[in-house]
Amino acid sequence: MKRFPDCEEYKDDNEIVLKENKSKLTFENSKQYQIRIIKVDGCPILDKEGKRCDYALVCSNVEIYVELKGSKIAHAVEQIESTIKLLSDNPQTIKKLCFVVFTRFGLPKGRTNIQIIKSKFNKKYNATLIVEKTPFTYDLSNITIKKKSR
Template sequence: MKRFPDCEEYKDDKKIVLSENRSKLTFLNPKRDKIRIITVDGCAIVDNKTLRCDYALVCSNGVEIYVELKGSKIAHAFKQIESTIKLLSDNPQKIKKLCFVVSTRVPKLTTTIQQLQRKFKKNYNASFCIKTIQDTYNLSKITI
């Protein structure tokens, strides 16, 4: 993942919380892995024309995590994360990625969303999770 010294911080806390408005995502970090957190929206990418997600995280084993904390436009969130992957990832096709959209309102799992999830798996080696209002993810599932 590209470097943004002014927009990133490292955390090894047992809980890493990202929140915006009513959406919140908590990463449990029981192994206290050193996680690089990049504030993408408004820092790493500042121009208003470029689609971008809110945060990108990099685990010590290189797994990339993309986070969009959203209102209700899930299809737009996919576009934001896809644009961010293309701009920031060192190897969009090879490096393992997790993508999270935490929305204040989640639509039912439509065929459109399922198609987008398959596209992300195939094109970006990325799993895609869509959750309502808040979610928790245990990083020990992916860290060494």
């Protein structure tokens, strides 16, 4: 993922918590991986450049995109997709995890549509799309990470 020194920070805490309005996503980081966290909105992607998600994280060989939302899940997916196109070094091949964490369900035809969106997202961006109600916790030890020596 591209670098944005003025917009990013590094954390290796046991828990990394991202909050926006009433949505909350916690990453459990028991192995204390070095995580690069980019606050996307208003820093690397300015208002005039279009849709963008709230956060992008880099954990070794995995890009993670996060949108914390009220209810507009389809819009959240569009925001993540736009961010991938703008920030990813290689949108089709680099492994990605994408999270939409919402406060209330807002997709017109329910969960069936989410499965279709997830499948298309995986094929197009090599991305696993995870859509969950807030608060949601994800264990980073679930992903394969190349451990960097300190």
